[in-house]
Structure formats: C-alpha cells, structure tokens
Amino acid sequence: MSANVAAAAKAAPSSGETPAISVKDLRKCFGDHEVLKGISLEAHKGDVISILGSSGSGKSTMLRCINLLETPDSGEVRVDGELIKMKRSRDGHQMPADIRQVERIRANLAMVFQSFNLWSHMTVLENLVAAPTHVLKRPRAECLEQAEALLKRVGIWERRNYFPPHMSGGQQQRAAIARALAMNPKVMLFDEPTSALDPELVGEVLRVMRSLAEEGRTMLVVTHEMSFARDVSSKVMFLHKGEVDSVGEPKEMFARPPTPQFKQFIANFNK
Amino acid sequence: MEFLNDLKDQVSTAYELLAAGWGVQLLWGIGWTLAVTVVSMLIGAALGSLVAAAKLSHRGGLRFIGESYTTVFRGEPELLIIYLFYYGGTQVLTGVARSTGSIGSTDILNMPSFLGGVLAVGIISGAYQAEVFRGSFLAIHRGELEAARAYGMSAWLRFRLVIVPQVLRLAVPGLGNVWQLTIKDSALISVTGVAELMLTANKAARSTHHSLLFYTVAGILYLVMTSISTPIFEKAERYTSRSFTRPK
Numbered sequence: 001m002s003a004n005v006a007a008a009a010k011a012a013p014s015s016g017e018t019p020a021i022s023v024k025d026l027r028k029c030f031g032d033h034e035v036l037k038g039i040s041l042e043a044h045k046g047d048v049i050s051i052l053g054s055s056g057s058g059k060s061t062m063l064r065c066i067n068l069l070e071t072p073d074s075g076e077v078r079v080d081g082e083l084i085k086m087k088r089s090r091d092g093h094q095m096p097a098d099i100r101q102v103e104r105i106r107a108n109l110a111m112v113f114q115s116f117n118l119w120s121h122m123t124v125l126e127n128l129v130a131a132p133t134h135v136l137k138r139p140r141a142e143c144l145e146q147a148e149a150l151l152k153r154v155g156i157w158e159r160r161n162y163f164p165p166h167m168s169g170g171q172q173q174r175a176a177i178a179r180a181l182a183m184n185p186k187v188m189l190f191d192e193p194t195s196a197l198d199p200e201l202v203g204e205v206l207r208v209m210r211s212l213a214e215e216g217r218t219m220l221v222v223t224h225e226m227s228f229a230r231d232v233s234s235k236v237m238f239l240h241k242g243e244v245d246s247v248g249e250p251k252e253m254f255a256r257p258p259t260p261q262f263k264q265f266i267a268n269f270n271k
Numbered sequence: 272m273e274f275l276n277d278l279k280d281q282v283s284t285a286y287e288l289l290a291a292g293w294g295v296q297l298l299w300g301i302g303w304t305l306a307v308t309v310v311s312m313l314i315g316a317a318l319g320s321l322v323a324a325a326k327l328s329h330r331g332g333l334r335f336i337g338e339s340y341t342t343v344f345r346g347e348p349e350l351l352i353i354y355l356f357y358y359g360g361t362q363v364l365t366g367v368a369r370s371t372g373s374i375g376s377t378d379i380l381n382m383p384s385f386l387g388g389v390l391a392v393g394i395i396s397g398a399y400q401a402e403v404f405r406g407s408f409l410a411i412h413r414g415e416l417e418a419a420r421a422y423g424m425s426a427w428l429r430f431r432l433v434i435v436p437q438v439l440r441l442a443v444p445g446l447g448n449v450w451q452l453t454i455k456d457s458a459l460i461s462v463t464g465v466a467e468l469m470l471t472a473n474k475a476a477r478s479t480h481h482s483l484l485f486y487t488v489a490g491i492l493y494l495v496m497t498s499i500s501t502p503i504f505e506k507a508e509r510y511t512s513r514s515f516t517r518p519k
Contacts, residue, residue, distance in 0.1 A: 067421055099425075107423030117414035121436045121514055130432055131422040163514030183422065 018081040020045050020187050020218045026065055026075035028058075035061045036072070037242040043187065043220060048213045050229035050250070051222045053239035054265060059222045062239070063191050066220070067109045068102050071095055079105050080186060107135050110180030114192040116172040118164035124151065124175045125160040128182045136183065143182065150178040154208050170201030177208055188212070190221040226269050230254045238262045285484050293475045293485070300471035301492060307389055307457040307467055312400075312450060314393025319400030326405050337401070344398035349391075349456050356391040357382050357463045388460035396453045403445035407438040440511040447504030451497050458493075468492060 021043040028036040035058045043049055053059045064070040066077055068084065073094055077084045084105060085097035096102045118127050128147035132138050151157040154174040156167075164172050173193060180188055193209065194202045206228055213219060213232045223229060229236050229250060236250045238261070246258045257263035289297075325337030344352065360382035368380040411434065419429040461470035472489035476482040509516070 069417060069421060103423045103425055105423075106421055109421075111418070111421040113414060113418065113421075115414050117412075117418035119415050119418065119433055120412065121433075121440060131424065134428050134432060135423040165515050179422075 017044065019043060019078070020047070020080060021066060021220065022078040022081075023062075023066065024076045024078075026062060026077070027073045028061055028065060028070060029073055035242055036065070036075075038075070039239070039242075039244055041237065041244075043218060045218055046216045047235060048217075048219045048221065048233040049235045049237055050233035051220060051237050051239065052224075052226075052229055052265065053245075054268075056241075057239040058242040059239045060191055063111075063189050063220060063222050067106050067111060067189060068096055069111075079108060103135070107131070107183060108186045109189055110183045110185035110187075111189040111191065112173070112176050112180050112193045114195050116164070116169070116176045116196070118172055118176055118179065120164050123161050123163055124156065124167075127164070127175060128179050131179070132182050147178070147182055150181050151175070153181075154178045155204070168201060169197045170204045173197065173201075173205045174208055177205070177212075181212075187218045187220065190219060190223065192222050192224065194223065194225055224269075226254075226266065238265065240265075281484075284481070285488075288475075288479055288481060288484065289488075293471075293479070296466075296471050296475065297468065297488065297492065300466060300468035300489075301496070303465055303467035304454065304457050304469075304496070307385070307392065307460055307465060308450070308454050310389045311392040311396050311453050311457065314389060315396030315398075315400045315449070315453070318394060318397030320404050322397060322401035323404035323408065326401065327408060341398045341401055344395050349395055349459050350462070352395055353388065353391040353459050353462060356394075357384065357387040360387050360390075382463075384460075384463040384465050388457075388463045388465050392453060392456045392460060395456060396449055399449045399452060400446065403442050403449060404438060406445065407441035408434065410441050411437045443504060443508045443511050447500065447508075450500055450504070454493065454497055454500070 019042045021041065023039060023041040026036050026039040027034070037058075039058070039062050041049070041062075051059045051063065061070055065072045065075075066079075068077075071086075071094055076086075082101075082105065085101060086094050087097040089095050118124070119130065122130060125144070125147055128150065129140065129143040132143040132146075133140050148157060148160065151160050154177060156171050156174050156178075159167055159171060159175075164175065167175070177193075190209070194205050197205060202225070206225060209219075209221070209228065210232050219233075221228070221233065231250075233250055235247065236253045237247045238245045238253075238259075240259075240261045245261050246253065248258060253262065254266065257266060322337045322340050325333040326341070328334055328337070361379065364380040364382055365374070365378075368374045369376055369378070374380055415433060415437070416429065419433045424432065457467060458469035460467060461473060464470070468489055472485045476485040479485070
C-alpha cells in the first residue's frame with residue numbers, strides 16, 4: 001500500500017460513526033491468479049466512492065466480494081459494523097458460515113449490474129416488487145405504490161408493464177436502478193453500470209446516478225466514466241494489479257495524480 | 272367401375288362395423304390412451320425434474336444416479352421396461368403377499384395393469400424430460416440467477432420466482448416432443464391389458480378379421496391426437512415466451 005493511502009485514510013471523516021461498509025485485507029485468487037492482494041476500503045454514510053482501474057485490476061471482483069457473489073479467500077467485510085461470518089470448508093476454502101446472515105445483508109446492498117440482469121420473465125413493475133415483497137416481506141400494495149413512484153423518478157413509468165427484453169439498454173438499466181432503490185438499501189453497489197450501453201444511452205443512466213449521489217445515497221461505483229468519478233463522487237479509489245494504488249479526493253487526484261500508474265491510467269483515457 | 276363398387280362395399284362394411292359398437296369402443300380407447308399419456312407425463316415430470324436436479328448437482332454421487340437413470344431408461348427398449356414392471360411387478364407383489372400370508376401359496380397377485388403401465392411409461396418419459404429440464408436450466412441467463420442472489424433471495428425463492436418460470440418457458444418446445452413420444456409409447460401398454468386405443472384396435476381387428484380397416488382407423492386417430500397437440504404446444508410456447516417476442 002502506498003503512502004497516499006495512509007494519508008487518505010487519515011483525511012477521511014473519522015467522526016467515530018460506524019462505517020456503512022468496511023473491508024479489511026481482502027484477498028481472492030482465481031486458480032493461480034491472485035486477483036485481490038489485500039484490499040481495504042471504508043465507506044461512510046453518504047460517501048460516493050468511484051472505483052477505477054484497468055480491466056483485470058480486480059475492481060469488479062472486489063465489489064462482488066462485498067455482497068459475497070464471490071467468496072473472498074481471506075479478509076473481512078463489515079456492513080454497518082456487522083461482520084460477515086465466514087468458516088473454512090473441509091477442502092480448506094473459505095465460505096459463508098451463515099447463509100441467512102448473508103441473505104439478510106445482501107438485501108441491504110442492492111446491486112446494479114453491467115448487463116442489467118433484470119428478470120426477463122417479469123414485467124418491469126414485477127421486477128421492482130419481487131424482492132421487496134418476498135425477501136423483505138413488505139405488503140404488496142405498498143411495494144407497488146413505491147415501485148410506480150420510483151419508475152416515475154427514473155422516467156420509465158410508461159414502460160411499467162413492458163418485459164425487459166422489449167426495452168432499450170438505457171431503459172433497462174434505469175429499471176434496474178429503480179429495482180435497487182425499491183429495496184431501500186443502505187448501500188448501492190454499481191458494477192460498471194454504463195459499460196454495456198450504446199454511447200448515446202450512457203447519459204440517461206448517469207443522470208439518474210448523479211441525482212442519487214446528490215440526495216446523499218451511499219454508493220460504491222465501479223466505472224470507466226471519468227467525468228462521473230471526477231465530478232460526482234466524493235472519493236476516488238484506483239486499483240492496480242489487485243492492490244489499492246491510490247485513494248483521494250477526486251478533483252485533487254485528477255489535478256495532481258499521486259502515482260505514475262494513476263497518471264498513466266487517466267492519460268490513456270484522455271487520448 | 273368394379274373397383275368403385277368394391278370401395279362402396281368396403282365403406283358400408285366399415286360403417287356397419289363402427290356403428291355396431293366398435294366405434295364407441297375406439298372412442299373409449301382414445302380416452303384411455305389420453306389418460307395413460309397424461310398420467311405418464313405427470314409421473315415423468317416429477318421424476319424428470321428430480322433427475323435433472325441430480326444431474327446438475329455438485330455431488331458426484333447424485334450426478335452418477337442421474338446419469339445412470341437417463342442412460343438406462345433411454346437405452347433400453349420401451350417394451351422391455353413395460354414387461355419388467357408389469358410381469359416383474361406381479362412376481363414381486365405375489366412373493367410379498369404369499370410370504371405375509373395375505374394370499375394362498377398358489378394364488379397370484381397381479382400388478383394392476385394401468386398402474387404398472389403408467390409407471391413404466393412415466394419412468395421412460397421422465398428420462399427424456401430430465402434432459403429437457405437440464406438443458407432449459409443451463410439456458411437460463413446466469414446474470415438473472417446472480418441478481419436473485421444479490422437481492423437476498425433464498426435458494427427456495429430463487430427456485431420458485433426465477434428458475435421454475437424460466438425453465439418452463441424454455442422447456443415447452445422440448446416437452447411437446449416428449450408428449451408425442453409418450454402418446455406413442457402408450458400404445459405399448461396394450462400388452463398389459465389396458466383397453467387403450469391400440470388394444471381396442473387389436474381386438475376389433477382380430478374378432479372381425481378387418482385388420483386393414485381397424486389399424487388404419489387407429490392410425491388416423493393417433494395422427495389426429497399428435498397433430499392436435501402440436502398447435503396447442505405452439506400456443507403455449509407463444510404465451511410463455513411472450514417477454515421475448517415483439518409486442519403487438
């Protein structure tokens with residue numbers, strides 16, 4: 001870990017409140033390839049952290065380790081102070097000790113995927129009420145009302161009875177963000193939400209994400225959108241070869257890249 | 272001219288025979304054929320989904336059981352399986368009943384013919400349905416299953432809300448195929464004495480010596496049943512895949 005990380009960690013708000021997400025020394029291998037080599041991260045309520053890095057740097061894997069879509073080999077993840085309990089299986093791999101705990105925590109960490117992953121056999125409205133009614137066990141009428149309001153907010157209320165495959169990528173991703181909001185999540189995880197979109201559709205999704213950041217949502221965003229990272233997020237984290245290369249305040253980071261790797265990375269984007 | 276007169280005679284004989292009661296018998300035969308097919312399909316669906324789950328399991332033992340099931344019941348002649356269940360079942364039942372003293376030492380406890388028949392055809396149908404279900408599960412978009420996990424759904428909720436509806440959608444064309452196979456397999460049950468269409472046609476042909484007539488009529492009736500089911504399955508397919516076809 002470089003000196004910048006330590007400095008950034010010190011500069012982070014340390015009001016003593018429990019971080020919404022706290023990740024310590026996360027490691028993960030796929031076969032012989034070590035994808036994460038000890039990543040740590042803290043996100044406080046209201047933080048919007050952009051996670052940058054070239055492909056293969058481990059940024060998506062890190063995000064997927066937080067909600068246990070990937071199981072880390074070691075390290076700890078806390079959500080709202082609660083440690084996700086892990087145990088060792090007989091063959092020595094780490095696995096969740098209590099799947100009910102993982103399911104409960106996942107429901108608080110709504111994820112938005114690169115390829116939307118809306119349930120294709122349900123209408124948009126059904127997509128929004130499925131998890132709140134069945135996982136959170138909230139009354140259906142209340143969920144429907146909230147779902148309609150959320151669809152209005154992301155601008156696709158007219159499409160509420162459409163099936164996802166009948167909509168454009170931008171509309172599907174806005175529906176997926178609404179599906180995430182319907183969980184009233186503590187933290188939202190975005191895994192390259194605009195990477196699968198045609199360039200002209202990126203703007204509509206970023207506008208929604210920007211409005212979420214403005215209302216104080218806690219967001220972890222793996223992205224290649226440099227303008228979002230620089231202008232919207234409250235913190236930028238740059239991963240390089242499975243390690244945290246640098247962390248800092250976005251304008252500062254982009255104005256004066258703290259490491260040669262980050263300088264190289266943004267130079268490639270400005271080409 | 273003579274040929275035409277001959278044909279006229281044939282038609283009037285056929286009419287007389289069918290009107291004399293064989294027509295009604297053949298209709299009953301259709302009823303039993305459909306009953307055998309529907310019950311066998313249901314048994315096959317239950318077995319097939321279990322076998323598909325076993326074949327997709329992480330556990331080697333379960334996978335082996337699933338593989339063995341589909342290998343054996345797709346690889347053996349249907350008739351052999353039916354004989355095995357009907358006559359073999361009779362032997363087992365008789366043995367058990369004699370040893371418990373429920374029947375005399377020379378009595379025979381027959382396997383009920385309908386039960387033995389639908390079990391055999393259902394088990395065969397299940398082997399083909401297992402392959403259909405397995406293929407359908409593998410065709411589900413992985414991301415949708417991942418989203419279900421990411422939103423905190425338990426294994427049971429993922430199964431009920433995402434896997435079952437999608438497997439059904441993807442399985443409809445394949446199940447239409449199995450349905451046709453099962454209708455045809457049901458004819459083999461005639462050997463156990465269930466009065467389905469094949470057995471009825473057989474009886475009629477033998478007792479009237481009009482084999483050509485009755486086997487042709489039965490053939491047409493089978494063809495009617497299989498061809499009526501095609502548009503029904505097409506309709507089901509259109510409905511279950513409505514989210515992927517263009518809205519009107």
